Amino acid sequence: MLSSRLAWSLALAMMAAGCSEPDTTPAVPPPPSFKGSTLTVGALGDPAILAGLAAHRGEWVATRGGEVVIRQEPIPSVDQVSSVDVLVFPGQELGNLVDAQALEAIPNEQVIPARKKRADEEPSRIEGEPAPAESPAESFKFTDIVPAYRDRVTRYGEDRMALPLGGSALVLVYRKDAFARPENVEAARAAGITLEPPETWTQLDRLAAFFQGRDWAGHGHAAHGLAAVLAADPEGVGDALFLARSASLGQHRNHFSFWFDSDAMKPRVDSPPFEEALAAITAWKSCGPPGCEKFDAASARAAFRDGKVAMLIDRAERAATWSGGSPVGVSRLPGSERVFEPLRNKWETPESPNAPSYLPAGGGWLVGVRRGLSDAQREAALDLARYLASPEISNRLRSEQTFAMLPVRSSQIGQGLPDPASSPDVDPRQWSDAVGRTLMADRVIPGLRIPEAAGYLNDVAEARLAALAGKAPGDALRELSTRWTARTKALGKHRQLWHYRRSLNTLSTASTPPARGQ
The missing domain is CATH 3.40.190.10 (Periplasmic binding protein-like II)
Structure with missing residues (x-):
């Protein structure tokens, strides 16, 4: 009896295996290797923001093979940005950084996935073959970032100069009992x-x-x-x-x-x-x-x-x-x-x-890549910046108590307070609604x-x-x-006017500013 039951169980297992649906789960691409690279990360302004970054650098180090050094002291001015490879800064410093030509523009293809092909354009796959792996741009989930940050705060004219880490906004707080x-x-x-x-x-x-x-x-x-x-x-x-x-x-x-x-x-x-x-x-x-x-x-x-x-x-x-x-x-x-x-x-x-x-604060806190790096170092720095602004890491950063920031991804705004235990009296639904309506308003002024x-x-x-x-x-x-x-x-009035128009992201400007002092 036992042997017949065992045979029947094996038969069922073989039938199940033969009738299973093809695995269409996208394959996970191996992370890029930056073995031998050492990146220095620093902050322009309050270095407290780096505490959260330091706590979450280990995964990047383990998967990429590179090293990340956190500069503990703040970078006092734009003139000293050359001491780091990846820079965290408040948005109001963007004009200074662009004027000093201190940042590398981030190519859109690094964060915005290519247009998906229609079904009739897709090549046929062999049954059971896994779906194509997500590209780094697809896994970045660019469209989850609220428009104010992907279209305004991170851009300067036509160039995307940084990626968003977190935001800031004012709200009205009131006593419900009153x-x-x-x-x-x-x-x-x-x-x-x-x-x-x-x-x-x-x-x-x-x-x-x-x-x-x-x-x-x-x-x-x-x-x-x-x-x-x-x-x-x-x-x-x-x-x-x-x-x-x-x-x-x-x-x-x-x-x-x-x-x-x-x-x-x-x-x-x-x-x-x-x-x-x-x-x-x-x-x-x-x-x-x-x-x-x-x-x-x-x-x-x-x-x-x-x-x-x-x-x-x-x-x-x-x-x-x-x-x-x-x-x-x-x-x-x-x-x-x-x-x-x-x-x-x-x-x-x-x-x-x-x-x-x-x-x-110019919209909040951003991460960018210093201009002038070698090709290999630049690719590693862009990958680290994208990693820090990714859905997973940005979700962890917003829960850090050392440096409070607002989420800038719509999926995270809907999750409510980043740490409800620290705000036991605050209505989480109203908080999410107030933040969402502020960051996703029709008109936003960084x-x-x-x-x-x-x-x-x-x-x-x-x-x-x-x-x-x-x-x-x-x-x-x-x-x-x-x-x-x-x-x-x-x-320089004309140079400042170039920067001002550039900072609005909507008005035409020359590709380069007038000479200093003009």
Whole structure:
């Protein structure tokens, strides 16, 4: 009996083997070999971003046979980029790097797969033969990167100068209990206010004023409306907030340019949208706790976390700093019910709020390859850059606590908070929705990316702080425009105009910039 059962089992196994479906799983191509290559990776700016990269370099080393050296100290300036082969940098440094001819353009075929052939173009395969292996470009999943990063942030004119590692964006954070408490809902209704995330900045201003001085938590003492960065801030959140509100008022749907006149390089920062935004943000001094005019990013987060304010505006990637024991809601920043048309010097009222997204730090953090490497070294460096920005490694990097970044792939945005355990009170669905709507908006404005972008933004901070100290917003912005004009002249107006148009990715330019100083 046993032998007959065994024979029957063997027969079934042979029949199953004979009737199995052909294996159509794409073969996994062997990784390229870079044995003998040693690549140095460094960061322009904060080197904390390299901690995550250092933790995940082992797989590349094991599969490629090369070596990766992490430069621990930051690269202080573009002039010293020659000390590394692969460079991690904030997007606002892209103009400086292009001006110094420090980066190698990344060929599209390295990341964008070739057009797939139609079924009638495919050569017939022998039954059972595995499907063709994915190319490195196919495995990179380029189309999973949100358009703002694959079409704007990583490009400079027609050239792709880097690959995206992570992003940054501002969101509105709010205490759900303050918005849902029946007493607050009734009082708001009587005041003609709806307690829900605002669609316009005017609605946000009214909400902040409504909650100011109100016992919105039911704790028996008055609390406050809004925590926003108003003082000097090393993270640049206050400047980004001012520019985000200015963009909703000043980025018209028919224009690509926001910062300057793209034909004459004349600053627009002294125009009505910027003045209105600066006046409105400065007025938030009356909607926060005592001393809120001295808030940097850390102070604003602490005020929200401690339950002193009902709302906070902050970088979405800093969600781990918001939890204080009460449910936290998240919404994208509001838009404006009117927008300025610069050519006609006139305000318009669109059908829906004008809500372009502003991305700080030139959009986020990028990885590029230094120009001037040998052919073999360049191929290894391009492969490492592609590896670091790949779906698998970028997914791991976004979970690192040492350096917070937003995911820039749509599949990862939908996964919610990168580390839910560190943000137990934050609504993960609302966080994903706010980040997705911000990064995938129809119109996205990456932060300034021309040469000396940091200097121009420092000028913005000075003007913003002057208005906070009591100077009329219009006067502060006219002084800002004067400083920008002088800075542009010192760097070369025509060269800066070339860079500005190039940085917009939409306007025609010559292939090379004018000579320095022109």
